[in-house]
Amino acid sequence: QVQLVESGGGVVQPGRSLRLSCAASGFNFSDYAMHWVRQAPGKGLEWVALISHDGSTEYYADSVKGRFTISRDNSKNTTYLQMNGLRSEDTAVHYCARVRDSSYWYLPHFDLWGQGTLVTVSS
Amino acid sequence: EIVMTQSPATLSVSPGERATLSCRASQSVSSNLAWYQQKPGQAPRLLIYSASTRATGIPARFSGSGSGTEFTLTITSLQSEDFAVYYCQQYNNWPPITFGQGTRLEI
Numbered sequence: 648q649v650q651l652v653e654s655g656g657g658v659v660q661p662g663r664s665l666r667l668s669c670a671a672s673g674f675n676f677s678d679y680a681m682h683w684v685r686q687a688p689g690k691g692l693e694w695v696a697l698i699s700h701d702g703s704t705e706y707y708a709d710s711v712k713g714r715f716t717i718s719r720d721n722s723k724n725t726t727y728l729q730m731n732g733l734r735s736e737d738t739a740v741h742y743c744a745r746v747r748d749s750s751y752w753y754l755p756h757f758d759l760w761g762q763g764t765l766v767t768v769s770s
Numbered sequence: 771e772i773v774m775t776q777s778p779a780t781l782s783v784s785p786g787e788r789a790t791l792s793c794r795a796s797q798s799v800s801s802n803l804a805w806y807q808q809k810p811g812q813a814p815r816l817l818i819y820s821a822s823t824r825a826t827g828i829p830a831r832f833s834g835s836g837s838g839t840e841f842t843l844t845i846t847s848l849q850s851e852d853f854a855v856y857y858c859q860q861y862n863n864w865p866p867i868t869f870g871q872g873t874r875l876e877i
Contacts, residue, residue, distance in 0.1 A: 694869070707865070
């Protein structure tokens with residue numbers, strides 16, 4: 648079954664860290680660039696980060712640059728989002744998403760999403 | 771950063787009717803635009819990419835059009851399961867990838 652399953656969310660105090668995981672199955676994970684997209688409660692979608700299929704390239708939204716790090720382990724079919732220095736504005740459901748076409752990673756739109764994991768930053 | 775603006779914020783229609791949703795980009799995104807549907811508690815679902823190509827398994831009542839800065843998602847003969855929030859997303863000039871703020875389609 649082709650799917651993405653996120654984990655690692657929870658309640659964390661401002662300034663603390665959290666690592667999210669996204670486990671992929673049912674497709675050749677190492678062929679695909681992967682992204683994280685988040686959604687604050689009752690709000691729209693915000694792109695967070697990208698990692699290329701081989702992990703050699705990363706991009707970040709300005710709102711998380713310097714605080715978040717995306718990575719992947721192709722041997723485990725998993726991508727990660729290390730979140731440091733968390734702020735209240737990081738409270739959101741965080742989704743991992745797969746680009747639709749592995750050959751066109753530079754035209755990123757997403758045909759496979761996980762169910763999301765909620766991160767709540769609160770004292 | 772390319773800003774995506776969707777209108778209207780909320781659209782009220784009846785089952786069986788036609789809905790037209792708009793998305794405008796602050797600068798040209800060519801045809802590198804996608805539409806997503808999101809229902810409460812669910813992840814977004816890809817409907818349209820390349821402005822007008824339906825994604826796998828998407829019914830023919832969903833269609834997309836436009837290029838450059840003006841785009842439209844049209845849903846004909848609305849079904850009850852179509853009532854949701856719809857987002858457009860540009861992927862022509864990134865990072866950052868940017869989404870519109872969404873249009874809520876309600877009965």
